[in-house]
Amino acid sequence: MIGVGVVGVVILMAIFASLLSPYDPNKPDYAATLAAPGRTHWVGTDELGRDILSRIIWGARASLLVGIISVGGALLAGSLIGLVAGYLGGIADSVLMRTMDVIFAFPSILLALAITATLGPSLANAMIAIAIVYVPVFARLARGQVLLIRELAYIEAGRALGKRVRAILMHDVVPNIMGPLVIQGSLLFASAIITESYLSFLGLGIQPPAPSWGSMLKTAIGYLGQAPWMAWFPGLAIFCAVLGFNVLGDGLRDILDPRKG
Amino acid sequence: MRRLVILVLAVAVGSFGAIGGAQAQAPSRGGIVNIGVVSDPVTLDPAKMGSFFELSVQYLIYEPLLRITPDLKIEPGLVEKWQVSGDKVYDFTLRSGLTFHDGTPLDAAAVKSNLDRMLNPETGSPRRSELGPIESVQVRGPLAFRIVLSRPYAPFLSVLTNRGGMMVSPTAVKNFGPDFASKGVGAGPFKVVRWVKNSELVLDRFDGYWRKDQPYLDHIVLKPMSDETVRLTNLKSGTLQLVDAVPPQNVAELKKLGGLRLYEQSGLGFNDIALNVSKPPFDNGKVRQALWYAFDPGVIQRVVFFDTGTVAYGPIPPAMRWVYDEKFKPYQHDAQKAKTLLTEAGQQGGVAFTITVTNSPIQVKIAQILQAAAAEAGFRVTIRQIDTTGLLAVLQAGDFDACWAPWSGRPDPDGNMFNYFTIGGPNNFARYKSEPVDEQLKKARVTLDQTERAKLYREAQAQIAADAAFVFFHHDAILQASTENLVGYPQYPDGAFHLEGVGLKK
Numbered sequence: 001m002i003g004v005g006v007v008g009v010v011i012l013m014a015i016f017a018s019l020l021s022p023y024d025p026n027k028p029d030y031a032a033t034l035a036a037p038g039r040t041h042w043v044g045t046d047e048l049g050r051d052i053l054s055r056i057i058w059g060a061r062a063s064l065l066v067g068i069i070s071v072g073g074a075l076l077a078g079s080l081i082g083l084v085a086g087y088l089g090g091i092a093d094s095v096l097m098r099t100m101d102v103i104f105a106f107p108s109i110l111l112a113l114a115i116t117a118t119l120g121p122s123l124a125n126a127m128i129a130i131a132i133v134y135v136p137v138f139a140r141l142a143r144g145q146v147l148l149i150r151e152l153a154y155i156e157a158g159r160a161l162g163k164r165v166r167a168i169l170m171h172d173v174v175p176n177i178m179g180p181l182v183i184q185g186s187l188l189f190a191s192a193i194i195t196e197s198y199l200s201f202l203g204l205g206i207q208p209p210a211p212s213w214g215s216m217l218k219t220a221i222g223y224l225g226q227a228p229w230m231a232w233f234p235g236l237a238i239f240c241a242v243l244g245f246n247v248l249g250d251g252l253r254d255i256l257d258p259r260k261g
Numbered sequence: 262m263r264r265l266v267i268l269v270l271a272v273a274v275g276s277f278g279a280i281g282g283a284q285a286q287a288p289s290r291g292g293i294v295n296i297g298v299v300s301d302p303v304t305l306d307p308a309k310m311g312s313f314f315e316l317s318v319q320y321l322i323y324e325p326l327l328r329i330t331p332d333l334k335i336e337p338g339l340v341e342k343w344q345v346s347g348d349k350v351y352d353f354t355l356r357s358g359l360t361f362h363d364g365t366p367l368d369a370a371a372v373k374s375n376l377d378r379m380l381n382p383e384t385g386s387p388r389r390s391e392l393g394p395i396e397s398v399q400v401r402g403p404l405a406f407r408i409v410l411s412r413p414y415a416p417f418l419s420v421l422t423n424r425g426g427m428m429v430s431p432t433a434v435k436n437f438g439p440d441f442a443s444k445g446v447g448a449g450p451f452k453v454v455r456w457v458k459n460s461e462l463v464l465d466r467f468d469g470y471w472r473k474d475q476p477y478l479d480h481i482v483l484k485p486m487s488d489e490t491v492r493l494t495n496l497k498s499g500t501l502q503l504v505d506a507v508p509p510q511n512v513a514e515l516k517k518l519g520g521l522r523l524y525e526q527s528g529l530g531f532n533d534i535a536l537n538v539s540k541p542p543f544d545n546g547k548v549r550q551a552l553w554y555a556f557d558p559g560v561i562q563r564v565v566f567f568d569t570g571t572v573a574y575g576p577i578p579p580a581m582r583w584v585y586d587e588k589f590k591p592y593q594h595d596a597q598k599a600k601t602l603l604t605e606a607g608q609q610g611g612v613a614f615t616i617t618v619t620n621s622p623i624q625v626k627i628a629q630i631l632q633a634a635a636a637e638a639g640f641r642v643t644i645r646q647i648d649t650t651g652l653l654a655v656l657q658a659g660d661f662d663a664c665w666a667p668w669s670g671r672p673d674p675d676g677n678m679f680n681y682f683t684i685g686g687p688n689n690f691a692r693y694k695s696e697p698v699d700e701q702l703k704k705a706r707v708t709l710d711q712t713e714r715a716k717l718y719r720e721a722q723a724q725i726a727a728d729a730a731f732v733f734f735h736h737d738a739i740l741q742a743s744t745e746n747l748v749g750y751p752q753y754p755d756g757a758f759h760l761e762g763v764g765l766k767k
Contacts, residue, residue, distance in 0.1 A: 028629075
């Protein structure tokens with residue numbers, strides 16, 4: 001429940017950013033740079049006088065967008081690959097899964113870095129990079145699930161009745177493997193937020209002046225002596241969001257998959 | 262016999278006192294200094310150096326023919342004495358017994374070989390235009406050489422105190438070929454031991470250095486760290502003993518912190534943005550001027566530089582007292598005027614462009630300020646961040662709309678202007694073409710009268726600002742810091758490291 005609560009807050013922040021945020025997150029105020037948290041700026045201002053609270057609220061968009069698109073994309077692509085590989089077996093299985101193994105062999109951080117550096121720094125490319133890194137996770141999971149139920153009675157029955165492969169997959173297999181995939185998805189959502197944070201931290205994700213929790217953290221390091229609040233709040237935001245999604249994922253696992261509980 | 266003994270004893274006691282006194286003043290011998298620098302050098306060949314990144318190493322590995330003091334006076338270097346006849350004939354005599362790091366003798370023949378190489382068009386060296394109108398270099402003896410100029414050239418001696426006067430081992434150049442750029446064999450106080458690119462450049466003391474008791478340090482390790490906050494953190498933690506380019510926001514804090522020394526002085530260089538005039542949108546002068554009117558350099562001075570250094574409107578800094586004009590303020594912040602200029606240029610819908618900066622936090626901050634200010638006038642700016650070692654390549658290739666193009670500065674205004682603003686100059690990254698400026702700069706070189714030169718440089722500066730191919734915004738102060746136990750560090754107004762007289766207090 002805590003998970004739902006925290007995630008809910010993040011989602012609300014992202015959707016209603018323009019309503020909730022007290023200031024324009026990109027508007028500088030050179031007379032009020034590095035201001036401590038106070039009445040006019042509840043969480044303080046950054047090195048260009050921009051309101052940090054507004055930037056954190058709008059930063060939720062970057063994090064959520066990355067989570068939804070990259071994890072969603074990886075889930076769709078990975079599940080499809082795993083599904084096909086698991087059900088068809090044979091050469092298709094070998095080819096697909098060996099490809100997944102190659103991607104999986106790279107440390108995820110390095111792979112995301114390499115892809116973004118090659119494609120060029122931008123939020124879109126960061127999302128593509130993260131998606132590619134997560135595809136093998138879903139592929140393996142989906143394939144595993146398919147192998148488990150492939151030989152079950154109702155699948156055999158379908159085959160015996162002459163149902164086409166695609167129909168079997170869509171109607172019988174997919175609904176039964178959704179559970180673990182969704183759980184994995186919510187757990188990877190948290191991981192995606194962290195990955196986006198360090199890609200922007202390294203200058204490879206969202207580009208200035210657009211706010212992102214990771215890039216805010218990077219800038220804050222240069223001012224730890226003068227304005228430590230610049231680092232506390234984006235750090236806190238990342239921490240809470242990641243924890244929230246993790247707890248949500250655990251909760252979902254309890255609901256959807258009692259066997260694995 | 263007794264008088265002789267007394268004499269000998271007196272001399273012995275006297276010299277003991279002298280040695281004791283000398284030891285109290287000179288730093289102790291030995292030790293390693295780890296230095297945090299902004300970037301790896303692009304090349305270790307002084308004939309090819311073209312960026313400020315090499316300033317941290319050039320005087321460590323190479324010794325110039327003439328030396329310059331921190332207050333810009335010229336004194337003997339490899340050359341022991343010189344004589345000028347008329348205004349075109351320079352006779353030099355080298356010190357005797359000089360060698361390069363690899364043992365090759367440093368004699369007049371080696372000097373001629375160096376100068377010929379820098380002047381040879383095939384080498385493609387930026388030194389060629391810096392060294393000026395050299396007609397001939399003649400060897401007149403094992404240590405004596407004569408340089409004859411075809412025209413008087415005012416900056417000549419000051420050029421020999423910088424890269425144009427740095428001698429490299431001709432044997433090494435022959436043996437290594439193009440690989441010499443990563444080897445760096447000179448006659449400076451330190452020699453190259455190992456260079457792991459983008460990680461560390463390790464130097465050892467050169468025992469054959471002409472100053473017999475120097476350098477004091479055993480080793481120097483240069484570590485490139487493009488992020489200024491990382492450099493400073495490493496200094497505070499003791500991993501580094503000396504750092505270049507301290508972030509301005511930490512200056513106030515450093516002054517109060519114990520255990521560290523801050524070095525600050527007015528710089529010789531300028532901080533600016535080059536606008537590519539060879540293609541849209543900056544091929545139009547009104548668009549360029551609009552950009553300059555759009556932002557307020559006072560904001561950058563306060564918010565980015567925390568009131569260190571001064572606002573700049575041109576390439577001549579306050580440190581060049583005989584040329585600098587503090588009343589020169591060709592632009593004021595005027596967003597309305599910027600909009601009008603854009604309309605006059607036919608761009609009332611706004612102009613989109615990309616500004617290229619290195620991924621250092623200060624640069625990104627300046628880029629964001631410019632982005633926000635330019636937006637008020639109708640510009641739509643995208644910020645592109647690149648690695649520091651890629652900056653020179655981007656500038657030279659013209660692969661930009663607007664790009665950061667800083668200059669560390671030279672003692673003579675010619676050094677700040679000729680290569681940047683003459684037509685086809687090696688640092689003319691904006692591809693700027695102005696016949697009047699070209700003429701003024703060429704004339705100012707060959708005039709020896711200082712008043713006349715000052716007038717020419719100020720006129721050229723005014724025209725350069727009006728044409729706005731380069732948008733100036735700041736003359737940076739040189740801000741460096743070291744641990745307290747580093748003694749004898751002489752800060753230069755271009756930020757270059759001269760470390761032969763530096764040691765560690767035990």
